[in-house]
Amino acid sequence: MTNKHIKNNISNNNIIRQYRIEKLHKIKKKKNAYPNNFKINITSQMLYKHFIKKKQGKDTTIYHLAGRIINLRIMGKATFIQIKDESDVMQIYFTKNSLLNISYKECIKQIDLGDIIGITGTVFTTKTGVLSIYCQKFYLLTKTLRQLPNKYHGLNNQETKYRKRYLDLIVNKDSQKLFITRSKIIAYIRNYMHKMNFIEVETPMMQNIPGGANARPFITHHNTYNIDMYLRISPELYLKRLVIGGFNKVFEINKNFRNEGISTQHNPEFTMMELYIAYADYKDLIVLLEKLFKDTYYNIFHTKNIKYGKYIFDLNKPFNILTMKEAIILYCPNITLEILNNILELKKIMHLFKLNIPDYFSLGEIISVLFEEKVIHKLVAPTFITEYPVAISPLARSNDMNHDITDRFEFFMCGMEIANGFSELNDPQEQQQRFVQQKTLYDQNTTITNTCTIIDHDYIEALEYGLPPTAGLGIGIDRLIMLFTNCPSIRDVILFPALRPMNKN
Known part of the structure; x- marks a missing residue:
């Protein structure tokens, strides 16, 4: 990545961050943007284990699931979200009329990729066989201010992975x-x-x-x-x-x-x-x-x-x-047991290998250096x-x-x-x-x-x-x-x- 690309990327990220800060201020005027009262009763992996064999139909049990938004598709009166929890990724689906605790319009205006949300709803499988949750209640749990790395290009820089392991894990x-x-x-x-x-x-x-x-x-x-x-x-x-x-x-x-x-x-x-x-x-x-x-x-x-x-x-x-x-x-192959038992001969070998050793080194220390280097x-x-x-x-x-x-x-x-x-x-x-x-x-x-x-x-x-x-x-x-x-x-x-x-x- 060139310096120009890096500068453009930083500039874009700063614009996005400022936009999200403004959005956060609007949310805070109405409610807590960082609530701590949502409890989960299942994970994505547990849901897959329970329902992976089902191809059609709905389940009437109400599930409480939370995770980070990694994909967001707003399609007019319906929205698909993919959330990632510690165990797996789950698809969430809701419509203009399905949400009971928040208006559809307010919901989609609040959220961005990377936000952490909680949802309650029932499980169903789509016509294409994708296990999903039909969302009835939607909760914004953590509003994020920084944009996640690009979904398709990921976090490829190894140094960045080490420095920002939290992003690497996400x-x-x-x-x-x-x-x-x-x-x-x-x-x-x-x-x-x-x-x-x-x-x-x-x-x-x-x-x-x-x-x-x-x-x-x-x-x-x-x-x-x-x-x-x-x-x-x-x-x-x-x-x-x-x-x-x-x-x-x-x-x-x-x-x-x-x-x-x-x-x-x-x-x-x-x-x-x-x-x-x-x-x-x-x-x-x-x-x-x-x-x-x-x-x-x-x-x-x-x-x-x-x-x-x-x-x-x-x-x-x-x-x-x-x-x-x-x-x-x-x-x-050119070193024999006789050479290894003779400190003078061994020093000649070390010189040929261009391995510098102090004069005070014993036979055992020289053998050890030879072993380590060769x-x-x-x-x-x-x-x-x-x-x-x-x-x-x-x-x-x-x-x-x-x-x-x-x-x-x-x-x-x-x-x-x-x-x-x-x-x-x-x-x-x-x-x-x-x-x-x-x-x-x-x-x-x-x-x-x-x-x-x-x-x-x-x-x-x-x-x-x-x-x-x-x-x-x-x-x-x-x-x-x-x-x-x-x-x-x-x-x-x-x-x-x-x-x-x-x-x-």
Whole structure:
């Protein structure tokens, strides 16, 4: 759309708005234009379920229905209106002689597209088989001042959809359906966890020390205590405190906040589910996650074929499991196990790939960067990646056979990380040592600016009271819903994603 078209559109909208304001003033002189005393007794969808089999004839029951006018056809002495409620669209029909509480002329002078109305009347089907309501009483419930987007062209600008989600939901049925589906997915997962005897809890959203992940936090200030506080980057350390306290199976579905980049896979405010199970290990979590993933998808969509972009996956098949090194060797054919075990040779490979790494990076950290840059985007099929280096897993338990790796996995699909889980480190002395090493490294390297390195001594003290053998899992709910609903951007599945403020000019 050119600047000229935009200016013309704004001008037309302003004219329409002024016209409606004048109409509103006239209505207010006679009555309340925003009453709050109309009660519905049915929805459009319920009416269709009751009467869809009827082809002719009338029903004598009086129904009370409300919705937004999305189509208006005034045909002399008769008018057809389509109204949209939360469930569906219903056709309303009234004539010059059918209205009992308002004159036909006054009624049609009041209304515009977008207005919210209430009607009472009986159900009938037209000669063409369209289920309709023969309106006997008509109530203007909300007079709108702004014009809705064009019916046929809709709301096509993606940026506008994000900024004005309310308009997107009004005019795009698919958007409304998507967010209803999101609600159903989360409800199913929550119910699934309850059936498995998990206790749902809530942990602090504002924390004195941001822990549980390496990420830059949002900082706020508490006036009464006169201290800085942090929006949480993860609930992990609080949930593990609850396992120490005796809750053997806990979970939380809530928001996390990370003051980092924005992309099709990243929003600074996002929904996560974290769960912890005492007397379990990371292998148990792999089994749990695969079953939860498949059961949720099947029960919501009633199929075992999941489509994302150009790919279709058969959920009857087991998910892949690879170690991080196996995945690198598989997707980078020129790299061998010998190279991955030799830091000097690996640095040469990184140079060839033009991947810059700090001099202080350990072998495990270099392997991790190589995996992130050259492998993750190739993990299309559902895949668990195991054996993460200790250097990038400060809260995970070391493997008994190889202390350089941890009993940790991440789950990937369509090039996205969906979940992260591991057997928890419950040795307080080793945890203290890892925290100190991490803080020392970050404090000595001023180039690291994406994380907070305050040591949580209270968590170490809690560990000293004894954390039983435990496994923990975090699932990115937004990305999971992206997969399930075939959406290319995380903004598509978040009602109000983070956006840069618009220039008023």
